Each structure stands twice: as structure tokens, then as C-alpha cells.
Amino acid sequence: MALLFVLVFLAFALPLLWVKYLSAWQAKKRYNVERTRRSCQDPPQLSNRDPFGLLRLIEALKAGREERMPQYVASLIDQPGPGVHTVQAKLLSDKMTVTRDPQNVEAIFTTQAQDFDIGPARLECFRPLLGLGLTTVTGEAWKHSRALLRPQFSREQISDLDLEERHIQDLMKVLDVRDNGWTEKVDLQPLFSNLTHDTVTELLYGQSIGSQKHARRPSAPYESLSKQSDEASEFGHHLESGKSWLYERMVLGRLGWLFSSTKFYNHCKEVHKYVDNFVYARIQQGEADKTEITSKGKFVLLNELAKHTHNSVQLRNETLHVLSASWDTTSALLGWLFYFLARNPRVFDKLRNIILTDFISGIDFRQLNNCRYLQHCINETFRVAAIIPVIERVCTRDTTLPQGGGPNGRSSIFLPKNSRVLISTYGMQHRADIWGSDAADFRPERWEEEKNGGGWDFVPFAGGPRKCIGQQFALTEASYTVVRLLQRFDGIENMEPPGPIKFHHALTNSSGTGVQVRLHEAK
Template sequence: MAFLSYTALILSATAFLILHLAIKKCLVTRSYHIQNAQRRCNPPPYIPGWGITRLLDAMKASREDRMPQYVVSLLDSVGPSVHTIDARMLTDKLTVTRDPANVEAIFAGQAADFDIGPNRENSFKPLLGVGVTTARGEKWKHGRALLRPQFSREQISDLGVEERHVRAMLEVLEGKVAGDDGWTGGFDLQPILSHLTHKVAIEMLYGEGVNVSGDVTSGEFSRHLDAGKSWLYERMMMGKFGWLFGSSAFRGHCKAVHAFVDGIVETRTRSGDFKLNEKEEVVSGKNFVFLDELSKHTQDPLELRNETLHVLSASWDTTAALIGWVFYFLARNTQVHRKLRAEIETAFADGITFANLRDCHYLNDTINEAFRCAGVIPVIERMTTRDTTLPQGGGATGQDSIYLPKDSRVLISTYGMQMRSDIWGNDPEGFSPERWFGRKAGYEFVPFAGGPRKCIGRNFALISANGDTC
């Protein structure tokens, strides 16, 4: 009898939960339609399909390094002139857009209505902690204010560290010469570029000579960080269920990364004797160390670890990928290569400086074109902070505004915008730096995002890419 009562209780509770969810869904749907009518909005095209199926497809595309193309294929499946859609990922509705008008609204006109969501913090926290790329509200403002002075023109214009490591890389390449003609044989350049950007970033962040901290070497640290980051992207794709995605291997990568950075932080802060809020002018010829500068503003070892890891994570592999793509395109476009080489030989006859890097226009056009074609940062995600709208994408013509309730996820397909023929010409997949002549990019080209959360290290990343290409 007791067993039957217990079973009846479970069935009743289940039925009540199902009824509650059904009523809630009806109320949310009703509110959505009312808001659409009041705001004179219309929804964008919806791609039907089970959320779990789309998640598995997205994960498969990510592991096969074709995520940018996968997102574009979702949009193109509705029509090449459709630039905003709704789709479902697990239990969440996801709005995907490649419309510059919507991007401008998100980053500029209605920037207060959009921010990163809690998914990013929850996904990244086990490896990187809470830092400037995941924090929101006052925590983000504090982190941004802490980091901004470290990316001043005076700090990033010193190319000494970059030049030293580039020369070391060239010595490695010289050792690969295969024959008497002076040319190298075939080899994989990407690991060498990754090693280069890793060494530069480590020295800029933590100081010269950093190689071993505790039982973890610099090389092992980079391997653990890279492996750990591969888990973060899939945790992000799972949205609010990302916390379920982990393993003992992932936890091991996190532990090794933390041990390496904590050892450096403890050693440098103990030996540096930095005074909080100490003001010091930049000394010419003095190597800039990011950790030392942060230590003047905070002595919290967890904050120092998190903020330096966030900067490293955002800069290291993306810079290596961009430089690798530049060489990939140059190797396949000999005319561009010859033109760029001639400009570099003339512009840098007396050496490479911050000023002449910025004035080397064809080099900058080449970097931008590689960024555009490769889609190094192919998507940017935002979440609505309140009920709001996007200006385009709704209705039969795609010209109506779109209503987005609070906590809606929006995925900006930057790669999708960069492949639009109506914006970039009839051959958007072709590599042509000339398309940038006299062009001032707007919201159709936002590889570093925009608005209040625009990448704080943008200029540093571009200077590194330009300098390494030279």
C-alpha cells in the first residue's frame, strides 16, 4: 500500500511539473506574440529541428575545424539573401545574424541592451577563472580599468621582445634548408608560429627567462592550456548545461595551468616589492612585464593569475593562427607576395618601428584580408540584458525589426558577414588585399568585436602580426 502511495506521489509530481512547464511555455509564447505586435516586429525565419541534433552537428563541425562554414550553411539553407535566422540549440533559442545593421545595434546603438551571458563565465571559469573576458557588471569594469593602462601606445610600441624571438625563429627555419638552392624543404610552419607567439606572450606577461614553475615547464604549460581551451568551446556550445561537460583530463589541464602561473605570481610579487598604486613613467629600453604592472594595482594572487591568463588565452593562439593564415595566402598568391615584399624592403630599410608599421599600408591591407578570408574569430556571442529589438531580419522581406526577450542568445557570424558577396564583391572567398584600397571598414568587419567590450588588446595583436609577417 505504501509503495502504491509513493508511486502515485511520484506520478502526481511529474504530471504537475509537466503541466507547470506547459502553462509557462504558453504564457511565454503569448507574451512573445503580444510584444511583437506592440513593437511592430516580426520574427526571422526559423530553422526547424531538434536542439540536441543541432548541438551534435555543431560539435562535429568544431572538431573538424569547419565551424565558420557550418554557421554560414545554416543561414544559406534558408536562402543566400537571408541574413538573420532563429534556430534551437538544446533547450535555447538562438538568433544568428550576419547583418551589419544588427551588429551596429548590438555594439553601438543599443549596446546597453547586450552583454556576454553567464554561459561564458561558467564555461571558462574552471580553467581561466573570472577575468576581463568573462566578468560582467562592476567586476568587468574593475578588470577593464586594471588592464587598460597596460595596453597604452607606449607599452605596446616596444618591439624588442618580438624581434628577439622572431630572430630565434628564423634560426630554426635556416636549419631546415634542404638543398643548395637555399630553399627549405616542406615542413609544418604552424607549430613554429605557435611556439613564437607563445614565447612572446609569456615573456610580455610574466617576464624574461620564465621556463619552469614547480613541476611544470613552459612547454608543458602551453600544451595544458591549449588542451584545456579545446574543452571550453564545447562547454560554451552546451549553453547553460556546459557545467556538465568535463572530465578528469580537463581537471588535470586546469590544475597544471594554475600551478604554473601561481608559481610565477608568487615568485615575482615576493621579489618585486611592488607598491600598490605606484605611478612610474615608462623607461625607454626597459622591458615591459604585464604581471609587474598589475602588481602595482593589486596583490591578490588569484586576481593576478586570472587576469594574466585571460590576456594570454585571448592573444596567444589567435595571433599564431592569423600569422599562419597570412603565410598560407602569400604562398598561394605570388603576385601579392612580390608586391608586399617590395613594400617591406622599402618601408623598413632602416629597421622596423611602431610608426612605420602603422604606415605600411599594403601590409595592413594584407593582414586585414587574411583576417577576413580565414575568419580567425568566426563568431561572437551576446545575450540580451532586457527586452529589446534588432533593426532587421524579420518578416517575409527580412526588413522588419526583431523582438528579443531578456536573456536571448544572439550569435554574430563575423565570418558570414565577411563572405557576403553583396558587401565584398563577386569573389568574397578570393584573397585580394586590393579590395581594402580606400576602404574604411564598418560593422561588416568586426574581428575584435565592438562597443564597450571591444578587445582591449587589438592594437597589440595587429602590431605583433605585422611585425612577425615582416
């Protein structure tokens, strides 16, 4: 019986293996022909310790769970030796190209943008939580989403500083000051998460969920605020937990759909239920109430989108995509900025003195943009922390990248259709040959220098057609928050024990240890 089983297995398995071998042989032959025809050369190939790239997958997942994913991806490029900025590695059945070369980044985002887009794996990985929307679809569907959302983010209402001030006041109330003028030890990261959550939900849905008002006073361990029983914190917990699943699903690429569980789908269900409450309420108001709502002068993205569609699923998905991106990016930016300020008192003092001078008579949008040192501090935070540490694109057709091939890395690279390309923004923004020997240091003054990055070597909001449409909103909110906090507080102390920097990665990076500080109130 055992022999019969073996014979039957071989009868089915051998033809399949033969077909797979022939397919791989034909693909390799076509690859070699195209590479030669286009005068391309291969970049360094990372050694495969197993034929299926399984160990590299385990390494990547382990790095994420140990909160060192940005460094891990950059270390892959370092393996062949100095001067290498593009490599190819095998991850499961995929051969990926990993690059930190600004010329390749420029090609992907602009000069050859038609050859690169997000791949189908992202849609399948993100669909359960975020659905079809701006960051998951391509082609005509993407153009439709972009056409719906982009005009709204060019409006003046997006820079509503009165909206920001209301939620800054809620933040200020949580930061209690003792008799000696200092706050107790406080983790700013969850407070910034509450701030951006409250602000963006009011912008999107017309009312804030008020998560800051439920924050524990005056301090709480990292992530503990997201586990409170109130509705707002529960929503934040489900969204953050769901996005952590998305990260690991994306690492698996085309097999990401295998990484699922009832826990993940429960997170998705709770997120949808929460957002649907806003969407259904807006739809039920009907056309008769629309004029009254919009005539009050308060910008609400859901109201604007509802002028174009009453499809509840589309309204949920589009606003959820904006909520997810806006919440994470801005709160992580603020967290990292104060993380670095607490470790660089010279920068804190210089920035505060400039703020007190530049904003003595009030704050407006133009002043925020024109405060150069503030913008330099924000840029340096993006550069060092790499809040979006990796950007993935997939080739929509056979194409090339301009650099990385051959012994000197100057030859072009051939990429077949459906190839995965990872841009290591962290690796690129830490290159000593671009940013100087102190590239690992937080030094905002480097942005005052005539030639020191700032082109395609610095892409915090990506670039090209898919550049983040909420960039200005995120920068305005972050700038305003920094100004208001430094107007109130004249000192900051790091309260975290020494240790390596940790990157808590759930699509965006935040500090894995939080932002443990205490603040001194100015007299």
C-alpha cells in the same frame, strides 16, 4: 509493483509537466504581446527535426570536430534561401538568433550596447580554466578589470620592437636552410605559436618561457611540438587542450557545466600551477624590490598590476586572460597569412617588394602602421579566415534588433531578456553582396577599393565597450614578424596536398592542417 511505480511517477511528473507547459504558454503570450507592441516581426525559423533541438546540438559538435564550424554556422543562415541574413534556431532549450547583418552588429556593439553583454554561461564555462577576469565578468567586476588592464595597453612599451626582435631571432634559428637555399618542409603554425607564446610571457611576466628554443628542427607534424616533455610545451599543451574543452562547453550554453571530466580539470590545474609560479615570485619580491624592477625601463604587465593588488588569484586570472587571447589570436593570424601567401605567389612577391622598399633603413611602429599593402594583407587574412568566427552576446533586458524580421527581412526583431545572439563573422565576411563575387578568394587589393566592406561588416576584434584591448599589440607583433621573414625569404611554396580548408577551432580558428610550406632564402 510496476503499476504502483507508474502511478507514483505520474503523480510527480504530471504536475511538473503542467507547470512547465503553463510557463511556456505564458512566455509565448508575453512574447507575442511585446512583439506586437514594438511593431516587430519574426525572422525565418529553422525547422526543428526534434522538439528539444538535440539533433542540432549534435550537428554543431560534429562540425567542430570535423573542423568546419564557421561554415556550419553560416550554412544555418543560408537554409531559408537567398537574401536571408538573420534566422532563429533551437539548440536544446535555447532559441538562438544567428545573424550576419552589419546593421544588427552595429546595434549590438554600439547603438544598443547597453542591451547586450556576455551571458552567465560564459563565466560558468570558462571559470575552471581562466577564472574571473576581463572576458568572463560583467558589470562592476568587468569595469574593474578593464580599468586595471586598459591603461597598460595604451603604453608605448606594448610596441617594444626590441622584444619582438629577440624572439624573431629564435624563430629564424629554427628555420634551417639547406645548400640549395630552401628550408625543408616545415609547419609554421606551431613555430608561430611558440613565437607569440614566448613574446607574450615576457611581456606579462618579465621572462620568456623559451618554447621556441625547444622546437624540433627543422619540421614537425601539426601539433606535435605541443606534446614535447619540456615545461613550456607542457604548459602550451594544457592551455590549448583546456580551451578546446571550453569551446564545446560554450556550444552547450547554459548546460555547458555538464561537459567536464577529470582530464579537463587536470588541464586547468596545470595551467594555474604554471602561471602561479610567476605570480607568487612577483608577490614575494615585495614593495622593496618594485622600484628597482620598474626603473629598468622594461614593461612587465604583472609588475604594473601588482601595484594595484597583491591578490594572487586576481593576478593569475587577469594575466591568464591576456595570455590566452594574445597567444591564440596572433599566432592564428600569422599562420593563416602565410597559409594564404603560400597559395598566392603574386601576393607574396608584391608584398615582399613593398617591404624591401618601405623598410630599407629599419623598422619602427609608425612604418608598420603606414605600410598599406601589409595592412591590407592582414585585413584580408582576418576576413577570409575569420579567426574569431562567431561572437556571442546575451540580451540583458527585452530589446530588439533593427533588421531580419518579416518576409523581406527589413522589420525589427523582438528579443526577450536572456536571449542568445550569435554573430557569424565568417558568414558576414563572406557575403558576396558586400565583398563581391570573389568573396571566398584571398585578394588584398579589395581593401584599396572605395566601397568594399570595412565597416560593421568587418569586426575582427569585436566592437563597442568589449572591443579587444590588445588589438594594437597583436597587429604590431604580426606586422613585425611578416616584415622580418619576408626580408630574409624571397620564396614560399605550399607543401600541403590539395584538400578543403579546415578550421581548428578552440575559441579562435587556426588552420586544421597547419601551415606546411618550404621557404627560400634570399641571396
